[in-house]
Amino acid sequence: MKRITIIHASASGGTRALVSAFCEGAHECDDVLTLTRSADVCTREDLLASDALIFASPENFGYMAGSLKAMFDRLFYACMADTTALGGGVDSVLAGRAYAVMICAGNDGSGALNSIERIVTGWRMKRMHPGLIARRVGGEAGSSKGELRSADLAAAQELGAAVANAVAMGAV
Ligand SMILES: Cc1cc2nc3c(=O)[nH]c(=O)nc-3n(C[C@H](O)[C@H](O)[C@H](O)COP(=O)(O)O)c2cc1C
Numbered sequence: 825m826k827r828i829t830i831i832h833a834s835a836s837g838g839t840r841a842l843v844s845a846f847c848e849g850a851h852e853c854d855d856v857l858t859l860t861r862s863a864d865v866c867t868r869e870d871l872l873a874s875d876a877l878i879f880a881s882p883e884n885f886g887y888m889a890g891s892l893k894a895m896f897d898r899l900f901y902a903c904m905a906d907t908t909a910l911g912g913g914v915d916s917v918l919a920g921r922a923y924a925v926m927i928c929a930g931n932d933g934s935g936a937l938n939s940i941e942r943i944v945t946g947w948r949m950k951r952m953h954p955g956l957i958a959r960r961v962g963g964e965a966g967s968s969k970g971e972l973r974s975a976d977l978a979a980a981q982e983l984g985a986a987v988a989n990a991v992a993m994g995a996v
Pocket residue numbers: 833834835836837838839840881882883884885886887928929930931932933960966967968969
């Protein structure tokens with residue numbers, strides 16, 4: 825069965841709410857399995873077994889969450905294959921694999937999004953979406969106290985449905 829894996833980090837629940845909304849949308853499509861993996865436990869096999877990968881993170885200090893960065897540190901080179909002995913070069917085993925990014929932020933989110941984009945560019949993955957950024961409202965700037973807008977949760981749900989349908993149709 826085709827598979828989407830959402831690799832996520834969330835300290836105060838905002839990103840987790842985006843992940844839940846994404847899953848709700850993806851579950852509208854019966855032909856695709858949607859799994860969630862904490863960045864802390866995500867393995868190379870989780871990445872390789874997936875037709876599409878979703879990276880979901882808060883923005884902390886203008887960057888992705890530390891646990892997601894640690895996952896990239898742990899798995900980046902594990903997902904590069906050295907084919908020089910066969911006359912090739914070093915290339916990503918995830919080249920062409922579809923991905924999308926969801927960020928939950930206090931007031932910005934672009935730093936976290938860009939930090940993930942830079943790394944997956946090195947894996948030569950295929951971007952399915954320009955990146956969803958949800959900013960909390962009603963708390964002080966940068967805090968974890970504000971609420972998520974219903975429009976952002978709806979956008980995450982729509983993204984889930986769109987990714988699942990694209991994966992089911994083999995369009996990615
Ligand atoms: C240590 C820390 C650093 C943060 N840095 C930023 C930041 O640089 N930019 C921003 O927009 N929000 C920042 N925030 C706010 C978080 O991105 C926001 O609370 C987000 O909803 C957290 O996601 P989570 O609920 O999934 O943990 C920061 C929050 C914390 C706790």
